[in-house]
Amino acid sequence: MQGRAPREGTAGPWEPVWLEAGAEHRRGACYTTSPSSSRQASHCGAWGARPENDPCLFSSDTTTRLLLGAIAVLLFAILVVMSILASKGCIKCEAPCPEDWLLYGRKCYFFSEEPRDWNTGRQYCHSHEAALAVIQSQKELEFMFKFTRREPWIGLRRVGDEFHWVNGDPFDPDTFTISGPGECVFVEPTRLVSTECLMTRPWVCSKMAYT
Known part of the structure; x- marks a missing residue:
């Protein structure tokens, strides 16, 4: 069925x-x-x-x-x-500049508060893996004077009859003019001035920023 x-x-x-x-x-x-x-x-x-x-x-x-x-x-x-x-x-991250340093462009700057002679300022910068500031343009000089009005030492010194930066670069008179009969150089707002290295002034260190 x-x-x-x-x-x-x-x-x-x-x-x-x-x-x-x-x-x-x-x-x-x-x-x-x-x-x-x-x-x-x-x-x-x-x-x-x-x-x-x-x-x-x-x-x-x-x-x-x-x-x-x-x-x-x-x-x-x-x-x-x-x-x-x-x-x-x-x-792995770290700031481009150490604490108390300022960044401008690719450089870090330290502005001292206490006045010292030129050599003492240079030694301080070396102890922080830096050098007295090497200024390469008028804009860089203007930046420095935004943070200091005390006419600090920079990394420029007379060697014989010529001025040289502490990093070995020759000084370019077309960029800045230098007045004064001294051996070590400090900065004023619009010019560079040479004076005796034993004079006491604040100083500015500079070094390349971390990358």
């Missing part, structure tokens, strides 16, 4: 049943039947209101909690990694 085809709305064991439009739930809710004696069916795909003890509600709520928990763990891991990377980066 040939088996009959299942009617619409019914199915054999473990086969999906699609309800018609006028059924208890709207069309599109997939039922899975079981051969158990109670003929219980799960209807997690059904639309419409469900009772509080519906297992579909429990499953959906559990899935949501697991998803939120996974997102929280992922965000925490990202924060930890970013914190570690930031701390490592800061170890």
Whole structure:
């Protein structure tokens, strides 16, 4: 005897049943039947209101909690990694100039407060891996006088009949003019002046900024 085809709305064991439009739930809710004696069916795909003890509600709520928990763990891991990377980066980071030094262009400058003779100022600069300031432009001179009005020593000195910078560069008279009969040079707002090296003045150190 040939088996009959299942009617619409019914199915054999473990086969999906699609309800018609006028059924208890709207069309599109997939039922899975079981051969158990109670003929219980799960209807997690059904639309419409469900009772509080519906297992579909429990499953959906559990899935949501697991998803939120996974997102929280992922965000925490990202924060930890970013914190570690930031701390490592800061170890390598350092200011372009030492504390109490000022940056201008690619150089760091230190302006002393106490007056000393030219050689003492030079020794101080050397002890900080710097030199008495070598000025290369009028703008650099103007920058210096924004921070000092006390006409400080710079790294220029007479050697024989010529002036030389402490870094060995020759002095260019087309950039600045020097007045005075002395051996060591200090700066005024608009010119350079040479005087005796034993005179006491503040001084300016300079060195290349850290890169």
